[in-house]
Amino acid sequence: METLTPAQRRAFRAKAHHLHPVVSIGQHGLTPAVLREIDVNLKAHELIKIRVFDGERATRAGLMSEICTALGAAPVQHLGKLLIVWRAAPTADAPAPRPAKSAVKSAARKAPQVRRPRSPLPRAPARPPRARAPTGSPAGPKERRRDADAGRGAASAVRRGAPHGKSASSQKGASGARRRRKAR
Numbered sequence: 001m002e003t004l005t006p007a008q009r010r011a012f013r014a015k016a017h018h019l020h021p022v023v024s025i026g027q028h029g030l031t032p033a034v035l036r037e038i039d040v041n042l043k044a045h046e047l048i049k050i051r052v053f054d055g056e057r058a059t060r061a062g063l064m065s066e067i068c069t070a071l072g073a074a075p076v077q078h079l080g081k082l083l084i085v086w087r088a089a090p091t092a093d094a095p096a097p098r099p100a101k102s103a104v105k106s107a108a109r110k111a112p113q114v115r116r117p118r119s120p121l122p123r124a125p126a127r128p129p130r131a132r133a134p135t136g137s138p139a140g141p142k143e144r145r146r147d148a149d150a151g152r153g154a155a156s157a158v159r160r161g162a163p164h165g166k167s168a169s170s171q172k173g174a175s176g177a178r179r180r181r182k183a184r
Contacts, residue, residue: 001065002074002087012047012076016084021051030063039071042087047076050083 004012022041025034041048050067052060064083068075073087 001068001072004074004076004086009076012086013084016047016049016076019047019049021049021082023048024051024053025063026053030066035067035070038067038085042071042073042085043090046089047084047086050085052081052083054081 022045023034023037028034038048038050052063054060054063060081060083061078064075064078064085067073067083067085071085071087073085076084076086078084
């Protein structure tokens with residue numbers, strides 16, 4: 001079991017503040033499967049929270065010391081039903097360091113560049129710029145949109161033979177049939 005200085009313990013408590021519990025110890029207690037899960041998470045994260053669903057503080061303190069001695073970890077904090085444990089990551093299992101970005105960029109510059117052949121299809125024509133209201137116009141974007149929508153609605157109603165002031169959608173269905181009969 002490792003020991004931490006008060007400064008290290010304070011720093012680990014601050015880091016663990018935002019962590020969520022990754023392992024829970026339930027009614028069966030500290031089983032070998034639970035110990036294995038704690039070990040796997042310590043290898044992956046170094047600093048973990050463990051939730052214990054036991055109501056007795058003395059039992060939780062005993063579990064904390066048992067976990068730390070079995071796995072060679074250091075107790076950081078026992079906070080209610082949460083145990084915070086830290087163990088340094090093993091250096092032998094560390095993955096190979098990734099190359100720096102500058103090394104990757106220089107390797108990409110040295111590699112021969114392959115150009116893709118141009119497509120035989122013609123390019124699509126560029127879209128014309130959007131029409132805008134004159135800059136001195138008092139109408140804002142909502143007013144311009146309302147004016148444009150009003151013109152479209154009236155035109156569609158006229159094309160479909162709807163009476164003035166009624167939209168084409170109000171002429172559909174059973175109630176629309178009544179309106180059409182009244183309009184005749």
